[in-house]
Amino acid sequence: MAEMLSLTRPRPSRAPVSLVPMIDVLLIMLVFFMVTSTYLDLDMIPAVDSAEGAAPGPAAAADGTVLIRLGADGRPAIQGRSLLHGELAAHLAARPDAQVIVLPTGAATMQALVSVMDTVTGAGVTRMRVVRLEARP
């Protein structure tokens, strides 16, 4: 008798799952990703010479060494002469095998250094190094 009753008992209807909390979570994730991501097109340029094999020391520089100083105003200078970027490119294009050393002052901006590195690389120079003066303790 009891078995028959249990057979005829209707299955309790399940409570419908609410979708509202799921939408809440999705919206929070959406806002999180929108806010924390950067959408700039980011590139990179090497700051450290990763080719350890290329001896940076007194290795033969066929065209000698060019020292570019970078002032606080962002203007590159060779041998005390301040140059525009076009003049610098022309100067370097004549000696593409030279070892280029960039010596920036600490007051110059990142954009100035990157612009000079751009010009040097664009002129076909493959051996470039950024150095800085350090106070001897």
Place this chain on the structure above:
Amino acid sequence: MRIARPAPRTAPETVIALIDVVFFLLVFFMLIGRMDATAPFDVTPPESLTGADMPGGGATLAVAADGALALDGAPVDAGAAAERLLARLADQPDLLVRINAHRDAQLRHVLPLIATLEGQGAREVVLVVTPPDAGK
């Protein structure tokens, strides 16, 4: 006699459509954004014509225009940043270290860090740049 007819029930499909749209937007923003160059301050990388595509992974050191530092999005001071990066480099010598410096940051805030990293044997240190006219 007029008996008010009960309002027709709204179909549940409208909620499903909303979820679809939100899901689509979520995936879209996850795909086009990158989260490995975030910083708690404003960083506008310098413009460069000669940049190469930047792979993911590695550590990101952000430098604000006033010299404030953040390692992987958390503010740090210079000593702690170098210490943590060197500890990670000891575990992983070919760690890619990204220097994401603001274009107006002065080099005296940036170059000593690069020199420290290089002196400790970091092989992959890159400057984050952006092509001209990006985002315009």
